[in-house]
């Protein structure tokens with residue numbers, strides 16, 4: 247058999263394993279495109295967790311009570327942990343964290359566009375936890391069955407922590423809606439600003455999504471963007487109504503025949519603008535990350551130097 | 565805003581130390597040298613915020629009325645805060661934060677051990693919970709001292725510089741005053757002046773292993789316990805208290 251035939255057979259076996267819902271593990275054969283596609287998706291996911299520390303972390307030092315402060319700290323800390331699980335999952339595919347961070351800094355690798363919006367008031371912390379974490383949960387629950395083993399297992403761990411994030415966010419919104427007029431206005435304003443970016447988190451419509459069809463076939467993705475978005479809308483609308491918030495979409499209405507909410511058109515120009523680097527905080531988010539990374543260089547070097555010294559000491563003793 | 569009850573005042577001191585230290589540590593979130601340190605630093609920060617809440621809750625309970633933990637954190641001004649100056653100094657670079665933490669943790673471990681033997685049962689309970697945390701904190705900050713002190717030329721220099729800058733503020737941890745003397749005599753407060761010797765031994769030993777030197781100075785800067793702070797505390801409180809000051813009297 248010549249080379250082309252070998253890889254064709256391998257690809258067929260590979261697809262058969264995927265179709266049989268078998269998990270692909272790091273040492274297994276996989277098509278190069280599958281590997282690259284996964285690295286792109288997992289690292290984008292990891293970067294999102296890490297960049298996401300910023301808009302929420304902004305309010306740790308300003309949280310309105312000690313209890314809220316402690317909860318928010320634990321929440322943001324979880325997100326950093328998620329970043330860690332995901333970098334580790336990506337590393338099983340033969341890239342290093344350092345390479346991935348480098349790609350983030352050069353703009354070659356993206357992160358969730360929603361974190362390019364500012365968190366202007368305390369209500370934004372409520373809106374982020376409620377909406378952004380809800381959207382993340384909807385997406386991540388579907389990825390618990392993704393075909394790549396380490397990614398699927400990272401999702402299982404992450405999902406366990408996400409429901410606490412969503413609840414703390416919704417609880418902040420609920421408390422505001424039970425409060426003074428200015429607090430209710432603050433909550434509504436936050437929803438007005440975060441609603442549409444949250445819908446955009448699920449990415450382009452199925453027809454326009456560059457990576458969707460192949461990712462579905464390989465079961466890297468398990469459900470389509472539009473499908474996930476609809477589930478999110480159906481949940482969030484009811485949660486908004488339950489506490490007296492108005493979803494900022496005049497076209498929103500229940501469709502009995504579909505058994506879902508119909509909702510208005512997403513402003514894809516806005517989506518493109520932010521994802522291509524021109525949202526309100528793109529530059530600051532990247533600069534902040536790069537700055538912390540650069541300032542930490544001497545610490546990482548010191549650690550490596552110390553380890554090397556310890557190793558050579560151990561060798562001398564032996 | 566400063567209570568008459570000496571035990572409440574003592575609890576407030578300890579709460580202030582913990583809150584301000586926790587605040588400075590929390591400033592590292594998303595700014596640490598690598599992701600694992602974002603997590604580790606916020607772990608320690610969370611311990612301190614948790615500790616602050618316990619001390620404040622106890623003080624609030626003793627003061628009574630509608631005082632809560634948040635009253636102390638959010639409604640007092642600089643002159644009412646009685647934390648150690650060491651805790652409020654700006655976070656500086658990673659070496660400064662680690663050195664501050666190490667100097668404090670080396671004190672906090674014997675301190676919390678002793679507090680868990682306080683004749684006041686509630687202080688004793690907070691102390692025994694805190695001991696476990698402080699043991700971990702000290703192990704962690706010692707490890708970092710060794711890595712940074714005996715790492716590269718640059719990390720060594722940064723560490724030594726941080727130690728030299730911080731050393732003048734360490735005397736305050738062992739200072740006595742009438743409130744403390746009274747509570748020590750009653751077996752309630754920790755006899756902090758008596759902890760100095762053991763602290764110095766721990767610190768000297770670690771610094772020696774880390775190839776760092778104990779700063780050679782007798783200068784002592786104190787004032788925190790009397791509400792005489794550095795300028796930095798005012799800015800810290802402006803940020804910490806922003807919501808309660810901008811929107812007083814609301815539930816969040």
Ligand SMILES: [Fe+2]
Pocket residue numbers: 295324325328382404
């Ligand atoms: Fe997350």
Ligand SMILES: [Fe+2]
Pocket residue numbers: 325379382408411
């Ligand atoms: Fe989350």
